[in-house]
Amino acid sequence: MIRKIFRSAIVLSVMLTSASPVCLGEDWLSFLGNGGNGFAPKASLPVKFTVSAEGKSAENVAWRSPLPGRAVSGPVTVGNRIFSTSSSGIEQRWCEVTCVDSQSGIQLWTRKVKATGRPFCHPTSANAAPTPCSDGERVYAFFSSNDLVCYDLEGNLMWYRGLAYDNPKVGNDVGMSSSPVLAGGVVVVQSECQADSFAAGIDAKTGATLWQIERPRKANWSSPATLRGADGQMVVLLQSSQGLSAIDPRSGSEVWKLDEKCSSVTTTVAVNGRFYIPGSNLKAFDLPRGLEAPKLLWEAPRVSPGNSSVVVTDKAVLAVKGSVLAATDLDGKLLWQTRLGEIGSVWASPVVAGDKLYIFGMKGRCVTVDVSGSEGKIVGESELGEEVLGSPAIIGNSLVVRSVDALWKIAADK
Amino acid sequence: MPASTTRFGWLHQTSHFTALAMLACLSLAATGQGRARAQEGIDAILKIQRGGGGVAAAHAAAEKLIASGSGLESLLGKAGSANPVAKNWLLSIAQAVADRQPAGTTQAALERILANQAADGEVRYWALDRLAAGNTELREKLLDGRTEDSSLDIRFEAIQLVMKKLPSVESAKADEALKQKALVGYQQLLKAARQHVQVNAVADVLKELGVEVNRRQQFGFISNWQVVGPFDNRKEVGFDTVYKPEDEYARSNKVTEKGTYPGKGENSQVGWQPVSTDKPDGSIDLNPVFLNEKGAVVYAFTTIDSPADLDCQVRFGSPNANKIWVNGKPANVNNVYHTGSQIDQYVAPTQLKRGANTVLLKLCQNEQTEAWAQDFSFMVRFTDETGLAIPVTQAVGNPAQ
Numbered sequence: 016m017i018r019k020i021f022r023s024a025i026v027l028s029v030m031l032t033s034a035s036p037v038c039l040g041e042d043w044l045s046f047l048g049n050g051g052n053g054f055a056p057k058a059s060l061p062v063k064f065t066v067s068a069e070g071k072s073a074e075n076v077a078w079r080s081p082l083p084g085r086a087v088s089g090p091v092t093v094g095n096r097i098f099s100t101s102s103s104g105i106e107q108r109w110c111e112v113t114c115v116d117s118q119s120g121i122q123l124w125t126r127k128v129k130a131t132g133r134p135f136c137h138p139t140s141a142n143a144a145p146t147p148c149s150d151g152e153r154v155y156a157f158f159s160s161n162d163l164v165c166y167d168l169e170g171n172l173m174w175y176r177g178l179a180y181d182n183p184k185v186g187n188d189v190g191m192s193s194s195p196v197l198a199g200g201v202v203v204v205q206s207e208c209q210a211d212s213f214a215a216g217i218d219a220k221t222g223a224t225l226w227q228i229e230r231p232r233k234a235n236w237s238s239p240a241t242l243r244g245a246d247g248q249m250v251v252l253l254q255s256s257q258g259l260s261a262i263d264p265r266s267g268s269e270v271w272k273l274d275e276k277c278s279s280v281t282t283t284v285a286v287n288g289r290f291y292i293p294g295s296n297l298k299a300f301d302l303p304r305g306l307e308a309p310k311l312l313w314e315a316p317r318v319s320p321g322n323s324s325v326v327v328t329d330k331a332v333l334a335v336k337g338s339v340l341a342a343t344d345l346d347g348k349l350l351w352q353t354r355l356g357e358i359g360s361v362w363a364s365p366v367v368a369g370d371k372l373y374i375f376g377m378k379g380r381c382v383t384v385d386v387s388g389s390e391g392k393i394v395g396e397s398e399l400g401e402e403v404l405g406s407p408a409i410i411g412n413s414l415v416v417r418s419v420d421a422l423w424k425i426a427a428d429k
Numbered sequence: 430m431p432a433s434t435t436r437f438g439w440l441h442q443t444s445h446f447t448a449l450a451m452l453a454c455l456s457l458a459a460t461g462q463g464r465a466r467a468q469e470g471i472d473a474i475l476k477i478q479r480g481g482g483g484v485a486a487a488h489a490a491a492e493k494l495i496a497s498g499s500g501l502e503s504l505l506g507k508a509g510s511a512n513p514v515a516k517n518w519l520l521s522i523a524q525a526v527a528d529r530q531p532a533g534t535t536q537a538a539l540e541r542i543l544a545n546q547a548a549d550g551e552v553r554y555w556a557l558d559r560l561a562a563g564n565t566e567l568r569e570k571l572l573d574g575r576t577e578d579s580s581l582d583i584r585f586e587a588i589q590l591v592m593k594k595l596p597s598v599e600s601a602k603a604d605e606a607l608k609q610k611a612l613v614g615y616q617q618l619l620k621a622a623r624q625h626v627q628v629n630a631v632a633d634v635l636k637e638l639g640v641e642v643n644r645r646q647q648f649g650f651i652s653n654w655q656v657v658g659p660f661d662n663r664k665e666v667g668f669d670t671v672y673k674p675e676d677e678y679a680r681s682n683k684v685t686e687k688g689t690y691p692g693k694g695e696n697s698q699v700g701w702q703p704v705s706t707d708k709p710d711g712s713i714d715l716n717p718v719f720l721n722e723k724g725a726v727v728y729a730f731t732t733i734d735s736p737a738d739l740d741c742q743v744r745f746g747s748p749n750a751n752k753i754w755v756n757g758k759p760a761n762v763n764n765v766y767h768t769g770s771q772i773d774q775y776v777a778p779t780q781l782k783r784g785a786n787t788v789l790l791k792l793c794q795n796e797q798t799e800a801w802a803q804d805f806s807f808m809v810r811f812t813d814e815t816g817l818a819i820p821v822t823q824a825v826g827n828p829a830q
Binding site for chain 1: 514524551558582764765766774
C-alpha cells in the first residue's frame with residue numbers, strides 16, 4: 016500500500032492498544048539495543064524503502080511522525096511505545112521527550128524541561144544527542160546540556176537532575192553525545208569535556224547521586240557500556256583517550272583499568288564474553304576474571320571504526336570507516352570489505368537485522384548490506400530525504416529511525 | 430509532509446487509575462487539607478539543592494502532586510523564584526497533571542498563566558505551548574502581538590511568526606508599498622529581537638531591502654581595546670600564571686599604559702598596543718597582532734562609560750581559554766580551547782557603575798596544530814538580562830589611563 020505514510024489511525028483503536036505499554040519481548044532499550052551490539056538476530060526488514068521527492072507516497076514506510084526541534088539521538092522502544100528526544104526553541108534549550116505509539120505513529124505525550132547547562136553544539140549536532148535508555152518501566156533521557164530526566168512510561172515525572180547546575184563548568188560546545196546506561200538499578204552518565212568532566216551514578220528510582228568521579232578533562236563523545244564479567248560481576252566501561260576503566264555501578268569505584276588509548280567518538284561493544292575497544296585499531300579482549308585485567312585476544316588494524324560504533328553479530332564484527340564497511344570473523348580475521356557508494360558522512364551507528372546491515376549516511380541515504388556471505392553485498396539503497404545522525408532501533412520486523420526532524424517507521428507494506 | 434500525529438491527552442492516561450480514585454484525589458485537592466498537602470509537596474520541590482540534595486524527597490512529593498491533580502497555578506506560582514532545577518520539576522509535574530485532566534478544565538488556568546506578564550517567562554511559554562498543542566491556528570493567534578513579550582521564548586516565536594507574515598523580499602522589491610510595509614515591520618522587529626541569531630536574520634532582510642544595520646552597534650560590542658603579550662602559555666602553563674598586567678589590574682583596577690612587561694621570549698619586553706574592530710560580530714582577531722603566536726597569553730584592556738549604575742551581564746565569546754574581570758572583580762573563567770566561538774558564548778552577571786568602568790580579559794592560545802585550532806580572538810558586550818545592549822560609550826582609541 017503506497018500511501019501508508021499518510022495513514023490516519025483510528026484513534027479509538029490506538030487508545031485501546033496504547034492504554035498501557037504492551038510488552039512485545041522485542042524492546043530496544045538503549046543505544047545499540049539491549050545487547051549493546053546493534054544486532055537483532057530474528058528481525059526481518061525490507062531491504063529497501065522509498066519516499067517520493069514530494070513526500071506524497073512511500074513504500075515500506077509505515078509512518079512518519081514529525082517531532083519538535085531537532086535531534087541526533089536514536090530512539091528506544093518499550094512494548095508498543097517509542098521514546099525519542101528532541102531539543103527545541105532558542106538555542107535548543109528545551110529538552111523534550113516524546114512517546115510515540117509504534118503502530119500508528121501518534122504522539123502519546125511530550126514532556127519538556129529547560130536546559131540548565133550549555134546547549135551549544137556544532138550545527139550538524141543537537142542538544143538532543145545522547146540516546147535515552149529504559150529499564151522497561153521508565154525512560155531516562157540525557158542531553159548535551161547535562162540535563163537528565165526520568166519519566167515513567169505514561170510521562171509522569173519520576174525525577175530530574177540538572178547535572179550542569181551541580182557542575183557549572185561542565186559543557187562541550189561541540190555537543191556532548193554520550194548516551195546513559197543502566198546497570199544494577201543505577202543510571203550511569205559520562206560527561207567529558209575540557210572543563211569539569213565527570214561520570215556519575217544516579218539511583219534509577221529516586222534520582223539521588225550515588226557517586227560521582229572525576230574524568231579526564233578532554234572532550235569525549237563515546238558512551239559507557241555495560242559488561243558482566245566471568246565472575247558475574249556487572250561493571251560499566253568508561254573509555255577515553257587515557258584508557259578504559261571498569262567501574263562498579265553501585266559505588267563508582269574502579270574495578271580494573273586497561274591502559275588502552277580508546278576512541279573518544281565510538282563506543283566499546285561488549286557481547287558474548289568479549290568486548291571490543293575502538294581506537295586506532297579495533298581490539299578484542301576476553302572477559303576479566305576477578306581482579307585480573309582482561310587479556311587481549313586480537314587486534315584488527317583494518318577494522319577500526321570511524322564515527323560510528325561497531326556491530327557484533329554471532330559471526331562477525333562489522334565496522335564502518337569513511338565509506339567502507341569491513342568485516343572480521345570473531346577471531347579478528349578480515350573477511351571482506353565493501354564500499355558503500357555515495358553514502359557520504361556516517362555518524363549513525365549501523366544495526367543488523369538478521370543478516371542484513373542497515374547504515375544511514377548523514378544526508379539520509381540508507382544502504383542495506385547482506386553480511387551473511389563471503390563478501391558484503393549491497394542489496395538495497397534508499398533515500399529518506401532527511402538527515403540521520405542517530406542509530407536506528409529495531410522493533411519486531413521494523414526499523415525505527417530518528418531523522419533530525421521526525422521519527423520514521425520502516426516496515427514491509429502489508 | 431503534514432503531521433500524521435495528534436495528542437489525545439488524558440483519556441489513555443486514566444487507564445491506570447480507577448475513576449473512584451481519581452475523583453477522590455480531585456476532591457481532596459479541592460479541600461483545605463488537599464491544598465495544605467499540595468503546598469507541602471511544592472515546598473519539598475523548592476528545597477532541591479545544587480548537588481542533588483532534596484531529590485529523594487522531591488521524588489516522593491512529585492508522585493503525590495501528580496496523583497492528587499494539584500492546581501496548575503498553585504504548582505507553578507512559585508516557579509519564578511525557584512532555582513532552575515526546581516522549576517523544571519514543577520513544570521514537569523504540571524505537564525503530567527495537565528495530561529490527566531480534560532482539556533477544558535485546565536484551559537482557564539493556562540490562559541491566566543499566559544496573561545500574567547509578571548509570571549515566569551518559561552512557565553508562560555509552557556502555558557502557551559500547552560494551550561496551542563497541535564493547533565497551529567490557535568498558536569498563531571496566541572502569539573499575535575507578542576513580539577515584545579516579557580518571555581523571551583514567546584517573544585522569539587512571535588517574531589519568527591511576524592517574519593513569516595511580512596512581505597517577502599522578492600515581493601517588496603517589486604512593489605514600493607509592500608517594501609515600505611516590510612521596512613517598517615522589520616525595523617520594529619529589530620528593536621524587539623534579543624537572540625543574536627534572530628537579530629542577524631532580521632538585519633539580513635533589512636539589508637536585502639537596502640537598509641544596512643550597524644550590527645556591531647546593535648549588539649553593543651566593545652570596539653576599542655589595548656592588548657599586550659605574548660606571555661608564556663606553552664603546555665598551557667599560562668592560564669593559572671598571574672602575569673604582571675593581571676597582577677597590576679587586580680591590585681589597582683587599572684593598567685599602566687606606557688608600561689612594558691617581561692614577555693614570553695628570553696629578554697623580551699612587551700607593551701600595550703591599540704586594536705579595534707569594525708566587524709559586525711565585534712570580534713578582535715589577535716593573530717595578525719601577535720603573528721599567529723602559539724602557546725601564548727594575551728591581555729586585553731579597555732575602559733567603557735556606562736550611562737547608569739546597572740546590574741547587567743557581560744557576554745563574550747572566544748575560541749581560547751579565558752578569564753574576564755570587570756572593575757577589578759573576576760566575572761568569568763573558562764579553561765576551554767577551540768570548541769568554537771559565537772556571540773554570547775559565555776554569559777556572566779556583573780555590575781557597571783555610572784561613568785568609567787574597566788574591563789580586563791586574559792586570552793590563552795594553546796599549541797594545537799590542527800587547522801581548526803588556530804583562531805585567537807574575542808568579542809565582548811554588555812547587556813541587560815534579556816540580551817539588549819547597554820549603550821556604553823568609549824573614547825576614540827580608548828587609551829588606558
